[in-house]
Amino acid sequence: MTQQPFSRPGAIDLSALKRPAQQPSAAPAGAPAGSGGGGAGTASAYAVSVDEQSFQAVVEASMTAPVALVFHSPSRSPESTQMAEDVATVAGEHEGRFLAGLVDVEAVPQIAQAMQIPQVPLMLVLVDGRPATQPIPGPASLDELRALFNQLAQQLTAQGITGRHQPRAAAGGAETGEADEVDPRYAAAQDALGEGDIDRAVAEYQKLVDANPADAEAAAGLAMAKVLQRTQDVDVNAARQAAAASPDDVEAQTLVADLDMLGGHVDDAFGRLIELVRRSSGDDRNAAREHLIGLFAAVGNDDPRVVKGRQALASALF
Known part of the structure; x- marks a missing residue:
């Protein structure tokens, strides 16, 4: 699994995301990963399931600290969903340095089409609303992901990018309140x-x-x-x-x-x-x-x- 250096290409073009009639979403906006049905599940406080309604907010969250979007497909590629769960785990271990955004391409194909995702699993790291690396294909093991995120964190620090996300949920899925602060x-x-x-x-x-x-x-x-x-x-x-x-x-x-x-x-x-x-x-x-x-x-x-x-x-x- 090769990690690409950080760069700052253009912002993500969201114009390809059309707003169809309301459909069941993968998860409510800002909900913890695993709150939607059939997708990747995790107790990480730093992971969210992404649908069309929450996608813009997740992209904007990368203005605070990096967001790792992971595209997976539970039925077509179970290993991709395992990778999504592992990314959520590793994001939790970094305690806010990263937010994992898990995108089930079966539930929300419009996002995958707008982002021109060629395969699953695939991860895209966003900083300041822009892709900060080349797309990172999978599958990858938990240890490989830990090594990758450690390396990403080092590069972020070297560039003075030190922000942290607030926890989205407590362990077990309960929403956290405003009193929860990063150390x-x-x-x-x-x-x-x-x-x-x-x-x-x-x-x-x-x-x-x-x-x-x-x-x-x-x-x-x-x-x-x-x-x-x-x-x-x-x-x-x-x-x-x-x-x-x-x-x-x-x-x-x-x-x-x-x-x-x-x-x-x-x-x-x-x-x-x-x-x-x-x-x-x-x-x-x-x-x-x-x-x-x-x-x-x-x-x-x-x-x-x-x-x-x-x-x-x-x-x-x-």
Whole structure:
């Protein structure tokens, strides 16, 4: 499953969506996924079933934070509906960084036609009302989706896109009230990122980590903010040329690894530093190892790429 980098093409053209006479909808506008009949079901507070009436609102929700539209067909492609449910699960795990919009193409074929969806399963990530990636085909496993969304989240952070959706439903499907708020602990750091003040974001995340070293989200945010800090105003071409000319220069190699991270090339970043650890020694080896561990933290210890990377690092060290 290949993840495409974020881009900002034109806004979605909704003119192809005609308004037929009222028909039973897949789910009420803004209802939690699974509230309609026969579609993908989930207890995620960050997933909605999409029909013609709610489609515009779901697209507009991407002005706040990204929306992952997943097109599926329960009878024609059961695996596509499983993928839709898994996307809803992963969106819930990111606690508002994404909203999953589940589109049953049997119940609402007009949306699939308007969006020119060639197959199911297929996922489209929207930011600011626009497709932010190329269409992402499936099927994909839950682990693959987790890795993909981790990568998307990193790229969003790198671009200063730090908004979060409000939960649409509590676990079990009950609607939440206005009192339900996204955890405010990260607001100062995320506001700083949104304003482009990377140094302040690093300082805010550092406060959270100092107060609670077990806060994995704060640790990941700090690690990624430091990547942004290290790569501010870097000439990418010059950095890559310097790394190619000096393969054993730790500073040059770690900088390009950071650039790979920002570009979503996580495996390349890990591989570059693992090989540097393998062929270096002394202080250079320790510096490369510590930098790599920092990149592991930015991705998250549960990510399959980090698990694989840690195994490769152990092999390189011993």
